Amino acid sequence: MNVLLLSMPDSFEHMAPVAVRMPNGALTSLAGNVDPHHHVAVADLILAQGRVAATVDRLVAEHEPDVVGLSVMTFQRRTALKLIARIREQRPAARIVVGGYDPSLASTAYEGVADFVVRGEGEITFRELLRALESQTSVCGIAGLGYRDPAGGFRYAADRPVSSLDEAAIKPPRRAARVLDGYTLLGRPVDVIETSRGCTFDCSFCSIIEMRGRNFHTYDFRRILDDIRDCRDRGARALFIVDDNITLDVKRFAALCEAIADAGLQDIDYAVQATTASIADHGATLAPLMRKAGFRYVFLGIENVLDADLGFLKASAKNTKHEKGGRRAGNATLTAIEHLHAHGMFVVGGLIVGNPGDTRDAIEANLAFAREHVDWPYIQHPTPYPGTPMTTDLRDRGLVLHDRLEEYDGTTAVVRTEALPAEEIEFLRWRAERWMKLRHFPKALRHSPGFCLRHGAAMIRHTFRGASPRNWLSRNPARAAFARYRELRALEREYV
Numbered sequence: 001m002n003v004l005l006l007s008m009p010d011s012f013e014h015m016a017p018v019a020v021r022m023p024n025g026a027l028t029s030l031a032g033n034v035d036p037h038h039h040v041a042v043a044d045l046i047l048a049q050g051r052v053a054a055t056v057d058r059l060v061a062e063h064e065p066d067v068v069g070l071s072v073m074t075f076q077r078r079t080a081l082k083l084i085a086r087i088r089e090q091r092p093a094a095r096i097v098v099g100g101y102d103p104s105l106a107s108t109a110y111e112g113v114a115d116f117v118v119r120g121e122g123e124i125t126f127r128e129l130l131r132a133l134e135s136q137t138s139v140c141g142i143a144g145l146g147y148r149d150p151a152g153g154f155r156y157a158a159d160r161p162v163s164s165l166d167e168a169a170i171k172p173p174r175r176a177a178r179v180l181d182g183y184t185l186l187g188r189p190v191d192v193i194e195t196s197r198g199c200t201f202d203c204s205f206c207s208i209i210e211m212r213g214r215n216f217h218t219y220d221f222r223r224i225l226d227d228i229r230d231c232r233d234r235g236a237r238a239l240f241i242v243d244d245n246i247t248l249d250v251k252r253f254a255a256l257c258e259a260i261a262d263a264g265l266q267d268i269d270y271a272v273q274a275t276t277a278s279i280a281d282h283g284a285t286l287a288p289l290m291r292k293a294g295f296r297y298v299f300l301g302i303e304n305v306l307d308a309d310l311g312f313l314k315a316s317a318k319n320t321k322h323e324k325g326g327r328r329a330g331n332a333t334l335t336a337i338e339h340l341h342a343h344g345m346f347v348v349g350g351l352i353v354g355n356p357g358d359t360r361d362a363i364e365a366n367l368a369f370a371r372e373h374v375d376w377p378y379i380q381h382p383t384p385y386p387g388t389p390m391t392t393d394l395r396d397r398g399l400v401l402h403d404r405l406e407e408y409d410g411t412t413a414v415v416r417t418e419a420l421p422a423e424e425i426e427f428l429r430w431r432a433e434r435w436m437k438l439r440h441f442p443k444a445l446r447h448s449p450g451f452c453l454r455h456g457a458a459m460i461r462h463t464f465r466g467a468s469p470r471n472w473l474s475r476n477p478a479r480a481a482f483a484r485y486r487e488l489r490a491l492e493r494e495y496v
């Protein structure tokens with residue numbers, strides 16, 4: 001069968017497409033796990049952002065897919081629905097399958113639109129679905145699958161248990177299936193790898209627990225190192241490790257860093273997400289190993305610097321450092337940042353501002369912290385993604401403004417606080433964050449001079465879009481630029 005797998009083109013404020021275009025790891029993993037006789041094409045539409053419709057039309061014409069699979073996040077749902085309509089028109093016989101976080105956690109939105117919804121991990125479900133379609137047998141026993149019942153309605157089979165990730169369970173990704181190119185992280189060809197799946201924390205804003213429960217499974221090192229080599233052989237010079245929480249098992253992470261260095265794979269720039277508690281508690285030994293392995297950017301889930309907010313986000317435990325003997329010893333963030341900086345790594349500071357109890361001062365306190373301590377801010381607003389405990393809470397309190405999901409991108413405030421309107425929250429963050437980003441440019445220039453000289457102007461234009469000499473004459477230039485920025489964002493969201 002011919003299979004076309006698509007990830008959506010929608011990006012958000014912190015992922016300037018000129019500088020960051022990352023592959024979707026799910027699609028190549030699916031491609032690597034279907035039976036080998038299928039012809040699979042993987043297209044990350046982030047690589048075709050300005051010409052989405054034409055690219056999809058071309059791919060459908062060229063590959064004549066029997067099955068089209070779409071990977072969708074919630075803020076990309078509107079684009080996905082438009083693409084499905086377009087593909088149906090062009091190729092009515094193709095079966096449409098959707099998977100990823102949005103179809104898994106808001107499955108009903110796709111009933112009557114897609115033929116199949118894959119919930120949770122997709123590799124085995126998708127493989128079994130293709131087998132059933134090819135042999136024209138019933139799909140109704142396939143765990144994890146939602147399907148149209150010939151007798152009417154849409155039905156769901158039982159959930160598929162999460163995979164143990166042992167070698168036999170999930171085969172390595174098939175990157176050769178990609179049909180578009182141009183992935184980049186600041187000019188370095190970038191790829192993504194996984195070393196584990198799952199997390200045992202239960203932060204109220206995170207989709208992971210509803211998606212797969214609280215658990216943690218790992219791939220073995222041999223497979224991981226082979227996977228890194230595969231990326232490197234295909235040209236990658238930067239790698240994003242997409243694990244939900246690699247720092248859950250610090251001993252293993254430390255051993256992995258050693259293994260990467262021992263295998264001579266430290267000449268790649270690695271980026272990873274980490275919890276502040278793990279880095280604060282183990283940084284003295286872990287950070288040097290990370291550096292030795294080539295880690296450069298560490299996304300720290302700081303979430304908030306105020307205890308009340310950490311309580312709301314249910315993120316206190318992962319942000320508390322410990323003394324010897326396990327006693328709690330206060331907020332872990334600064335210690336974690338110190339360890340990473342001491343070993344030459346940059347901190348991408350993940351913060352969430354605009355929580356229900358936040359006042360202007362509370363937001364400013366977080367912005368001041370980011371300004372002083374993080375290298376690249378990644379500040380977001382609470383966003384009601386389907387199925388998270390926070391979503392229920394925010395809706396119960398009547399704080400969610402609207403259901404325009406394309407704006408649920410994390411940096412568009414769609415939730416107000418008890419004290420502040422959403423737009424004001426977004427303005428405070430947006431105004432401050434542009435300058436924090438600008439401050440990182442000299443470091444980026446030192447590391448990637450060629451890229452920054454070629455694209456620096458475009459990156460700065462992206463960071464400051466909305467600002468123009470015309471605004472400078474207005475009474476409040478920042479407000480005028482913000483209004484223009486919001487207009488531009490609204491236009492950008494029309495990908496199809």
Ligand code: B12
Nearest residue numbers: 011012024026069071073074099100118121122207242244
């Ligand atoms: C890595 C990652 C990123 C990376 C890379 C994204 C990329 N190009 O792949 C970066 C940092 C860029 C990123 C950014 C964002 N992300 Co993100 N990200 C993740 C993370 C940590 C891991 C995703 C991953 O690659 N997993 C590994 C793969 C193999 O697993 P998977 O994606 O789940 O895919 C499996 C199944 O879902 C399914 N599947 C997936 N697609 C398909 C398609 C078909 C056809 C089928 C059959 C099955 C299937 O099968 C796959 C294999 O088992 C998750 C989860 C988390 N814990 O936080 C969030 C997550 C996906 N991100 C999220 C969000 C919201 C964003 C942002 C909008 C804002 C933000 N929080 O930063 C931006 C927008 C990105 C953009 N396009 O501009 C949300 C999505 C919530 C939702 N309901 O939509 C998540 C769940 C985090 C959260 N807040 O809870 N993200």
Ligand code: SF4
Nearest residue numbers: 199201202203206244
């Ligand atoms: S620690 Fe990270 S992955 Fe785990 S529940 Fe919290 S936000 Fe999600």
